[in-house]
Structure formats: structure tokens, C-alpha cells
Amino acid sequence: MAGTDGAGPGIFPTLLYTDAKAAVRQLTEALGFRALAVYEGEDGKVAHAELAQGNGAVMLGSRGTGSRFDEAMRNAGPAGVYVVVEDVDAHHRRAVEHGAEILMPPTDQDYGSRDYMARDLEGNVWSFGTYAPEVRG
Secondary structure (H helix, E strand, C coil), X not given: CCCCXXXXXXXXXXXEECCHHHXXXXXXXXXXXXXXXXXXXXXXXXXXEEEEECCEEEEEEECCCCCHHHHHCCCCXXXXXXXXXXXXXXXXXXXHHCCCEXXXXXXXXXXXXXXXXXXXXXXXXXXXXXXXXXXXX
């Protein structure tokens, strides 16, 4: 993934899953992410994974690894993540075809975006839409 040289995103939502292998499978197959890296520990759990969507990415791993991040996230709740996609309807169709739980179908928003929401296997809420925040330094 890109570093801080301005060639890529500078913020990466980071999530922990009880079954990170299933999460990687769902996020790639149903929600259109591309696996950049998936590293497993000796116990077969996902120690670290990086998944890309457009010019953004998320990092994820398995709960119960004993890492500092795992310990810090012990009592944390599910996360919400927004991902910009070009074709919301096609993305939504793919998610439905793969059995993703849809919380809101593709909907035109007052601010000009077209969005839909899905929940992953462990309760995290993913929003996919056409709105791309303009970030200035």
C-alpha cells in the first residue's frame, strides 16, 4: 500500500474479526475488495490483511491473537466504514448475489450521492456510495 508520499490514501480503517478468513472472503467476493496482502500466524488465524477498494483500503485481522491492537479493541464495538464506488447499483447487485445483508438499498441522497448499506458477518456497517469527500491539507 502507498505510504505518506501522497500517492495513496493516508487513513485506513482497521477492523478485528472473530473469523477474519470469512471476513476477507466476504469483503472480496461480495463487496468487491481486492486482497493486497493476507498474512496468517502459525495458528492459521489472519494476523494482518490489507484489502483495497478504488484508491482506499482497510486493514483487518483476527480477534484473540494477543497483539496490542487486539487487546486495545477487546471491548470496542462494531465499526462503520464508508467506501466510494463508481457504480453503486452494480456493486449492490454483487453484494446481493453473494448473500450480503443489505441494510439500505441503493438510494439517491439529498446531497447528490447514491448510497447503499450492508452489514458484514460480525456487525460492522459498510456504506458504499458515489460521494467522495474532498480532503485538503
